[in-house]
Amino acid sequence: MGGHDHTWIPSDADRAAEGGVKTPQYSHWIRYNTFYGLVFTTTLATFLLAADFLEWRATGSVFVLANRFPGTVALVVQLLAAFFGLIHVAVVCRLINYAFRLRLRKASVTLDILRTWMDMSIPRIDWDLPLRFFFPVLLIVFLSLVPAALWAGSITPFVDQTTTSGMLLVPSYEDVSLIKEYPMMIGESGPSLRTQKGFFTYSVGVQHVGSLLSSAASASSLGMKRSLHPKFDNTQYSYVGRSYGVGAPTGLTDSGISLSLDKQVAGYAYQEQGYLCNVTCIYNRTSDFRITGPFREWIYEAAGNLPDSVDSGEMSAYIGHNGDAIVAMGVSHSERSPRRYLAIAAGASYGFLNSTQCELEFSPYRFNVTVDIANLNISVKPHLPVPDFNPQRNLTRTLVRQFELLSNDLTNLYVSLLGDAFNSSIAAYNMSRSTFSPVPLTEEESTLAGLTNSVTAMADEMLVAYASAQLMVGKQLTQQTALVYLYGLQFGQRAYIYSIFAFNALVLLAVAIEALRTHGWRSLGRFNYLDPRDLIIAASRGGPDVARAADALSGNGAKKRMKHVWLLSDPDEGNGQLVVRMKGDGEGHVGIVVRSPLPSPLLLGGHGEEKVEVVEVVEEGVWMDGEVDTEKLAAAREWRRRNRVGLFGSL
Incomplete structure (x- = not known):
């Protein structure tokens, strides 16, 4: 999004501005530019619907050229279908991105959930996700292929009569x-x-x-x-x-x-x-x-x-x-x-x-x-x-x-x-x-x-x-x-034309509902979890607590057991369960911090800069030199219960 030195939360930035700290504004174009692409898709979908209803057909030189160069026509159709499908996918992904960014201001999420949000916002398949997150991402990726396919069926010309x-x-x-x-x-x-x-x-x-x-x-x-x-x-x-x-x-x-x-x-x-x-x-x-x-x-x-x-x-x-x-x-x-x-x-x-x-x-x-x-x-x-x-x-x-x-x-x-x-x-x-x-x-x-x-x-x-x-x-x-x-030439079959028109209308409706619900995304901050620059800067502002908590979850030498079923990845080392949240500093700058530290009974050998010995936290118990520590087991289970979050995080 730009402005990586000021990835701020709006409410905190307002307070910072009152204290004399000047922060950049989120421009109208940067916030809404992706949605303007719907002008093109809506125009074309409406034209195709009208052409089918009024039985418009392309004749003359257009018909002659299409029949003379069918390979070129197929190439152009695929490029246009991909382009208009990309507009729809970009709008839907932008809605998902905006919704999760607003959610991230209030919710605490695990690193696995943050990866899931990123995969949904791109979209892409991450084979290292736990299955409970992998299948929602797979569904989004599959659905992202549908708009281009519908556009191809809606604009592919075939010989008809007028x-x-x-x-x-x-x-x-x-x-x-x-x-x-x-x-x-x-x-x-x-x-x-x-x-x-x-x-x-x-x-x-x-x-x-x-x-x-x-x-x-x-x-x-x-x-x-x-x-x-x-x-x-x-x-x-x-x-x-x-x-x-x-x-x-x-x-x-x-x-x-x-x-x-x-x-x-x-x-x-x-x-x-x-x-x-x-x-x-x-x-x-x-x-x-x-x-x-x-x-x-x-x-x-x-x-x-x-x-x-x-x-x-x-x-x-x-x-x-x-x-x-x-x-x-x-x-x-x-x-x-x-x-x-x-x-x-x-x-x-x-x-x-x-x-x-x-x-x-x-x-x-x-x-x-x-x-x-x-x-x-x-x-x-x-x-x-x-x-x-x-x-x-x-x-x-x-x-x-x-x-x-x-x-x-x-x-x-x-x-x-x-x-x-x-x-x-x-x-x-x-x-x-x-x-x-x-x-x-x-x-x-x-x-x-x-x-x-x-x-x-x-x-x-x-x-x-x-x-x-x-x-x-x-x-x-x-x-x-x-x-x-x-x-x-008739462009597209009726079923695909009606489908893409309905899909485009649903996307427009989704944009309108989200714009009303969020008051035009007025509370949207400049922090974007898709941008590695924002993530690195925000993590550095969170201090060493995130790294210390990650070390505590991953362990170093204790007996490991897989915490989740994984598809095509290495066994779960536990880092994905780390729960973080966003926090603004006095100037409104975003930092990523741990929501809550490990309970003290799980920390051995001191605190702070001292060496921290980590115990594997699993549902079966807490392993320490081959024995189960009952006190630590109870504390670990309570910590896991309080830190369990779903796909949309927890408050």
Whole structure:
């Protein structure tokens, strides 16, 4: 603390000052400087709590640097945690030091207790302490490690997500003039565009045959996991589960989000209008749609009326070596038909599909679309029904007609590729059901289930294809707000943030209570037992009594027995039991003196400068030349009883 020539007790110094002796004053800064460190810890703990509550995240250059130099970040975190933990430990130790220094003005303590106070005030482990003092010190040392650990957990950054707003372009259906059925003739297909992002066309059923077949074949995914199927372009995105016909802008018209934020975008979510397609397939044994022929060599006709046929029945021609490999799908051709049904007529090779009929119901919905840019996944969930955004139903009526075009285009002399795709879906459904249900399905049940899944998947994918064509070919688009998820740095975990805030509050409360209890440590003297200069000077002022008492306790040649259990030290020689106290002289200077001398019956061979023979004082007795002196034993026990002190000394 400084001022070692005046390590005085305030009350004595006041009296000394009245007698004309000038003594130094304890300045405000010296007394309170350690506590001002709590300004930094309180500010940071409050900021971390607010950041967690308000979900603040560090983005931009901070995020980039933290990810580029993780080792440096770890080093800085450890240094800061150690620094702020040191502030807390310093404040707590200063409180302990001040409390014990005030206590020392009134209490008498043994030298072991004084060592314990010093170890608690630093803190440090002293392996030479008796166990009854060692464990309290060990507890303080362990607790001194906690603040830095809590700070490390509170400021360690880890990757999290934050949100901002963005804008992307979604398809508009105000102009649907390009969405119509185009003739299946070379040069008569609908408008198309091929770019690095993929091939986009309004002739969906003709130009996207391969993708549609793949969707039909894999519609009944194995197991209980949600199927993952690729999007109809080169963006590398895949749908998790059904696409519901939306999500086309992902990877195509979302560059304002995915490329404008320095590649820190984790994903985004937005809402898009589309049609929720529900498919119901049945066996219609009385269906009028049948295969007849051949009328000319290898030419067969699939004709008949459907439930939604208007004006006349349906008819289309198929080729085949014979009629066994034909899978024909009939869809109403009239523009006035709602076009909700498709009927299947099949030859012997695909007899399980013959006389099946599917109804497609398109409900306008608003969908929640979530895009995971890191994993290139798209998840779609229906949200709420909305008014029909395409009342003329150009989109849905044209879509259903694509099934008739597909079935005709995918039938050759020997096989129906569409029939094989349906068969794959049916087989996958059978295997998935057999894995989780011991009850086998009938052929009719599995056929209808697999066919329903295939038609649903194809309808969803065609809706996406038309939406992509509106965006890329027709340029029919509109802006849509998106919630963008950004990668950001979150500092600390919530449990550690709350813990360090509470710990800091407890330290503040402890400082406030001690300041009130001690009136701002007004009675604190300049003597500090942690400073060896103060100890040496104060001990010298106490005179030779301390040394004489120590010699009397330690003995010289008598039989020694350990007085206490010691951990990692030499046997107890007894000096630690010496009881001392503080005493001010006439000028207020501090001296360390023995609280009470040994009782005279224990002193042999004279007093003062004469040689003092020491007798080992133990609970079992007083040993003197191998014999027990009853009088000295009684006096020793009484002396030990009066001089026994606890961790906080005795008055």
